[in-house]
Amino acid sequence: xxxxxxxxxxxxxxxxxxxxxxxxxxxxxxxxxxxxxxxxxxxxxxxxxxxxxxxxxxxxxxxxxxxxxxxxxxxxxxxxxxxxxxxxxxxxxxxxxxxxxxxxxxxxxxxxxxxxxxxxxxxxxxxxxxxxxxxxxxxxxxxx
Numbered sequence: 670x671x672x673x674x675x676x677x678x679x680x681x682x683x684x685x686x687x688x689x690x691x692x693x694x695x696x697x698x699x700x701x702x703x704x705x706x707x708x709x710x711x712x713x714x715x716x717x718x719x720x721x722x723x724x725x726x727x728x729x730x731x732x733x734x735x736x737x738x739x740x741x742x743x744x745x746x747x748x749x750x751x752x753x754x755x756x757x758x759x760x761x762x763x764x765x766x767x768x769x770x771x772x773x774x775x776x777x778x779x780x781x782x783x784x785x786x787x788x789x790x791x792x793x794x795x796x797x798x799x800x801x802x803x804x805x806x807x808x809x810x811x812x813x
Contacts, residue, residue: 690721
């Protein structure tokens with residue numbers, strides 16, 4: 670993905686381990702401070718995903734213009750640039766988060782039972798007679 674003139678970031682395809690890395694960073698931020706604002710935890714989630722997802726980059730240099738090697742430390746530095754972070758977040762993390770959210774939404778419940786379930790049920794022929802006296806033949810209704 671091109672992030673600036675001649676600067677490109679190569680990202681891994683989204684996979685469970687990348688999403689887990691984002692969740693781990695968000696959890697870590699919440700463990701550090703239980704009252705952390707939502708946007709801080711969301712930033713940690715995105716950062717965790719991006720740290721795990723960046724495979725390589727080209728066209729990115731240091732202050733002297735020397736090309737930087739793609740190391741975890743340099744990826745961390747790259748993500749400190751708000752424009753780079755926002756671009757990667759919007760184009761890589763947000764679609765992942767939306768897919769995850771869609772997977773976690775509960776399916777609508779059915780409005781009844783299926784024919785198969787109905788056919789398998791045993792249905793009483795008549796309602797219970799509440800005036801019937803308790804007998805030995807019906808021990809389940811005896812006094813406890």
